[in-house]
Amino acid sequence: MTAEGIVLVTGGSRGIGAATATLLAEQGRRVVISDIAPEPLAGTQVVMWPAPFDVANESAVVSGIADIEAAHGPIAGLVNAAGVFGKMHPIERVRMDQWDREVNIDLRGTFLVARSVGVRMAARRQGAIVNVASVAGMTSGPIHAYTAAKAAVIQITQTLAAEWGRSGVRVNAVSPGFTRTAMLExxxxxxxxxxxxxxxxxxxxxxxxxxxxxxxxxxxxxPMSSGVTGINLPVDAGYIAGTTWAAYGGLREAPNA
Ligand SMILES: NC(=O)c1ccc[n+]([C@@H]2O[C@H](COP(=O)([O-])OP(=O)(O)OC[C@H]3O[C@@H](n4cnc5c(N)ncnc54)[C@H](O)[C@@H]3O)[C@@H](O)[C@H]2O)c1
Known part of the structure; x- marks a missing residue:
């Protein structure tokens, strides 16, 4: 990412997307958020895209990205933070309409936005994309569609990094652990x-x-990560490191100071 161009954050009205948009704006980036349920980020310089589109809807994504670039200039950074949580169910009760919703928004949506923006970045020979996956995509849990969709987000991150590496576009993922958003609270x-x-x-x-x-x-x-592409970076307070310790009697408490 260079100083030229905007950063687009999908799902930017709430949670991780909102925190990211706010931080980037504080760091001096020009930031535009889009969200299916748009709300401005009060007290920030972040621009809210006023014409919401569903990231899972191909034609809406293609025209939405074209319209955002026409209004605000080239997208130099993309954060795919739009997503929905998995419904927790025993396998017999997994509803396939719910399955389709989670896979469509979390996987298809991430791919569609990344493709629409990434081909434009590749033509300009610069850009950086970050997909928000999850530790759920690296572990198992009774959220059958969500874990599969997030594992696939980690996979397509690598594929897209390879696709566009020679065009100067980096593609990486972050995998948050349980994150204290309003929805989690x-x-x-x-x-x-x-x-x-x-x-x-x-x-x-x-x-x-x-x-x-x-x-x-x-x-x-x-540019601090200019040599990094195709990775998945867990930001999980050590969830992946710690979770297997239950098999050995659990994590040790800190010794008294
Ligand atoms: N909060 C956590 O504990 C956690 C952990 C791991 C991964 N994640 C992932 O982080 C991402 C952001 O989640 P969050 O916790 O900030 O949730 P959130 O609900 O606070 O924010 C998600 C935003 O995405 C928007 N959105 C939902 N569906 C959309 C669609 N079809 N098109 C456009 N926008 C849509 C919502 O309106 C909302 O503003 C998601 O991909 C989620 O799976 C969250």
Whole structure:
């Protein structure tokens, strides 16, 4: 990413997308957000794209990206943060309409936006793309479509990095662990999620903050990571490192100071 051009953040009105858009704007980037349920980011310089499009809708994505570039200039950085969480169900009760929704938004949507923007970046010989995957795509869990969709996001990140590497476009993924967004907080408040169960498998015994995911995304968009493409960077407070310790009796508490 150079100082030329905007950064587009899909799903930028809430959660990880909003934290990322806010941070990038504070760092001096020109940032445009798009979201199916658009809300401006009050108190920031972030521009909200006023014509929402569904990232899973091919023709809407193609025309939406063309319109954004026509209005705001070339997209030099893309953050694919639009996504929906997986519904947690035993396998017998997985509804295929729900399966299709999760795969369509989380995988197809990521691919469609990355393709629409990436071919434009490749023609200009510059750009950086960050896809938001999940530790769920690297582990198993009773969220059958979501885990598969996120694993596939990690896979297409590599494929797109190889596709556009010679055209000067870098493509990477971040994989957040359980991240303290408003939606996660609401799930904890309603009792649908148990905070201790989310925290205790992590090496650091805590949730991830949205700003921590944003900082990793900012690095992957910036020239500071100019030699990095095709990777998947977990930002998970050590969820992947810590989760297997249950088999050995669990993680050790810190010794008393
Ligand atoms: N919060 C977590 O614990 C966590 C963990 C791992 C990965 N993630 C991933 O991070 C990404 C962002 O999630 P979040 O936690 O910030 O959720 P969020 O719900 O706070 O934000 C997601 C945003 O995407 C938008 N969106 C949803 N469907 C869309 C569509 N079809 N087209 C355009 N926009 C759409 C929503 O309106 C919302 O503003 C998702 O891909 C999610 O799977 C989140």
């Amino acid at each position: 609401a799930g904890i408040a309603s009792g649908a999620l148990n905070k201790k169960w989310l925290e205790s498998p992590t090496a650091m015994n805590r949730l991830v903050e949205p700003i921590e995911v944003a900082q990793a995304i900012s690095w992957l968009l910036s």
